[in-house]
Amino acid sequence: MSGELLFWLNLLVTVGIYTLLAVSLNLINGHAGMFHLGHHGFWALGAYAATWLTLNAASLPGPLLYVLSLLLAMAVAAIGGLTIGIPCLRLRGDYLAIATLGFGEIVRIAVQNSPHDFLGGSLGTKVPRVLMEVTRTTQVPFRFLTLAIVAVACAAAILVFRNFLRSLPGRRLLAVAQDETAAGLLGIDPTRSKVLAFVMGSAVAGLAGGLYAHYMGGINPLNFNFMEMVKMFLVIVLGGMGSLSGCVIGAFLVVATEQLLNRAPEAIASWWQVLFPLILALMIVFRPQGIFGRKEITDMIRAWRRSPA
Amino acid sequence: MLVLEGVDVFYGRIQALHGLNLHVDDGEIVTLIGCNGAGKSTTLRTISGLLRPRRGGVTFDGKDLAALPPNRIVQLGLSHVPEGRRIFTNLTVRENLDMGAYLVRDPKARRERLDRVFALFPRLEERMDQPGGTLSGGEQQMLAIGRALMSRPRMLLLDEPSLGIAPILVKEIFDEIARINREEGTTILLVEQNANLALHRATRGYVLETGRIVLEDDTKNLLQNPQVKEAYLG
Ligand SMILES: Nc1ncnc2c1ncn2[C@@H]1O[C@H](COP(=O)(O)OP(=O)(O)OP(=O)(O)O)[C@@H](O)[C@H]1O
Numbered sequence: 001m002s003g004e005l006l007f008w009l010n011l012l013v014t015v016g017i018y019t020l021l022a023v024s025l026n027l028i029n030g031h032a033g034m035f036h037l038g039h040h041g042f043w044a045l046g047a048y049a050a051t052w053l054t055l056n057a058a059s060l061p062g063p064l065l066y067v068l069s070l071l072l073a074m075a076v077a078a079i080g081g082l083t084i085g086i087p088c089l090r091l092r093g094d095y096l097a098i099a100t101l102g103f104g105e106i107v108r109i110a111v112q113n114s115p116h117d118f119l120g121g122s123l124g125t126k127v128p129r130v131l132m133e134v135t136r137t138t139q140v141p142f143r144f145l146t147l148a149i150v151a152v153a154c155a156a157a158i159l160v161f162r163n164f165l166r167s168l169p170g171r172r173l174l175a176v177a178q179d180e181t182a183a184g185l186l187g188i189d190p191t192r193s194k195v196l197a198f199v200m201g202s203a204v205a206g207l208a209g210g211l212y213a214h215y216m217g218g219i220n221p222l223n224f225n226f227m228e229m230v231k232m233f234l235v236i237v238l239g240g241m242g243s244l245s246g247c248v249i250g251a252f253l254v255v256a257t258e259q260l261l262n263r264a265p266e267a268i269a270s271w272w273q274v275l276f277p278l279i280l281a282l283m284i285v286f287r288p289q290g291i292f293g294r295k296e297i298t299d300m301i302r303a304w305r306r307s308p309a
Numbered sequence: 310m311l312v313l314e315g316v317d318v319f320y321g322r323i324q325a326l327h328g329l330n331l332h333v334d335d336g337e338i339v340t341l342i343g344c345n346g347a348g349k350s351t352t353l354r355t356i357s358g359l360l361r362p363r364r365g366g367v368t369f370d371g372k373d374l375a376a377l378p379p380n381r382i383v384q385l386g387l388s389h390v391p392e393g394r395r396i397f398t399n400l401t402v403r404e405n406l407d408m409g410a411y412l413v414r415d416p417k418a419r420r421e422r423l424d425r426v427f428a429l430f431p432r433l434e435e436r437m438d439q440p441g442g443t444l445s446g447g448e449q450q451m452l453a454i455g456r457a458l459m460s461r462p463r464m465l466l467l468d469e470p471s472l473g474i475a476p477i478l479v480k481e482i483f484d485e486i487a488r489i490n491r492e493e494g495t496t497i498l499l500v501e502q503n504a505n506l507a508l509h510r511a512t513r514g515y516v517l518e519t520g521r522i523v524l525e526d527d528t529k530n531l532l533q534n535p536q537v538k539e540a541y542l543g
Pocket residue numbers: 320323325343344345346347348349350351352392502
């Protein structure tokens with residue numbers, strides 16, 4: 001019974017973390033129209049920044065350390081986004097994809113090749129529990145608590161992004177995404193708009209990293225490999241490039257498929273590594289706008305109410 | 310006000326403009342006419358910073374434009390309405406106009422500009438909340454011009470505003486262009502294939518052939534010129 005509950009709680013927490021990764025990736029790839037393939041790098045930066053603070057400020061009260069480490073995770077990922085965003089965002093299309101992909105891989109490889117006394121190097125590191133003590137008997141409340149925190153983080157991120165996209169700077173970003181030349185001719189600085197989106201997106205990926213590190217209680221560079229980028233990409237392609245609420249559903253589909261497959265016998269379980277890239281390719285060929293396209297769930301409910309039954 | 314001197318522009322190895330000399334003075338409407346591929350759009354793109362001249366100079370009020378990116382050139386009061394309109398189809402009419410007012414920080418001034426654009430193009434006000442992509446071709450052209458006017462430019466570069474628009478609307482748009490020049494004191498450089506219409510509205514004209522200026526005169530004289538009559542007005 002408890003095993004089943006733990007499974008589903010874990011699934012939902014993971015859905016939440018992938019939702020954060022997907023909405024932030026969607027801001028960059030879907031709304032801002034940039035071909036960014038290094039989101040796993042920002043995720044890793046956040047996870048390692050949070051872990052570093054947790055290991056090095058152990059004297060602080062637990063909940064305070066938890067919050068501070070999440071803030072640091074966002075800040076470090078945002079600075080990372082700014083640093084690689086300014087030179088890279090002048091590149092277009094495939095070149096941008098290659099440069100950002102390079103960044104994502106470099107973060108992982110750099111950690112992998114670090115000495116073991118620096119954040120565990122290739123062995124990975126434990127993340128001390130600061131939110132509450134986690135034992136076999138407290139697993140359920142710990143997962144519930146994490147789920148609540150992750151849900152709040154997802155709601156906050158979606159709300160912030162939605163309001164941003166409706167604001168003037170957000171409209172400017174959509175204008176740049178649609179026609180950079182026309183936007184430039186109106187005095188809009190396209191690079192600035194894109195860097196802003198990139199920094200916001202990387203900060204939220206960093207937050208996902210911090211939450212993930214605390215939830216897992218240990219991280220390893222291999223957690224942040226390119227397959228994770230493929231999964232995030234699949235989430236936004238399923239959910240719809242440019243749809244925030246589609247991300248939640250896309251994240252659920254991808255995470256549930258992976259975790260349910262993981263319960264199956266080994267011979268079947270590892271097939272998700274083939275399945276995901278395959279679905280991704282099929283989606284891009286047959287339904288590139290995703291299941292939801294650019295629409296939000298709220299738009300669809302409104303349309304459904306208006307249409308005669 | 311605007312001076313181009315000996316401008317050479319290349320697309321890769323292909324030379325599109327050959328030693329172009331052109332000037333537009335304060336308050337004028339100047340037209341640049343020529344056939345397909347003559348280099349009219351290239352000239353405007355060079356002025357607004359989308360292309361860089363390989364040789365020669367472009368100055369606006371004595372300021373060298375050669376090193377500035379397009380978004381900085383707009384700040385100097387030079388606004389380019391590109392060929393094919395290029396409005397933001399997924400933003401509303403109102404939001405498209407807001408994009409044009411990017412450089413106007415003061416909300417009161419923005420409101421005034423918006424009212425002014427609506428006075429010039431009342432159809433835009435009626436369609437304020439409609440996505441730009443749902444407007445007709447003529448309305449999209451009005452939106453593109455209105456959007457460029459939001460920053461209150463001192464000079465407007467217009468690239469074929471008549472393209473793909475019903476004749477009756479073309480006349481309306483040209484009337485508004487003349488009115489913008491008269492009432493706002495906006496200097497205009499107008500690129501057109503519809504030479505007849507352009508020459509009747511402008512004060513001076515240039516004729517461009519394969520990247521070279523072949524004629525330059527008051528429009529009165531150009532309209533009488535047998536060469537022009539045969540090639541462009543026939
Ligand atoms: N991006 C480009 N790459 C290569 N050559 C180009 C490019 N744009 C234009 N050209 C060439 O430069 C020349 C001038 O083109 P331009 O667009 O300035 O002509 P135009 O006078 O505006 O013609 P139209 O009336 O058809 O708009 C043409 O020969 C064209 O083929």
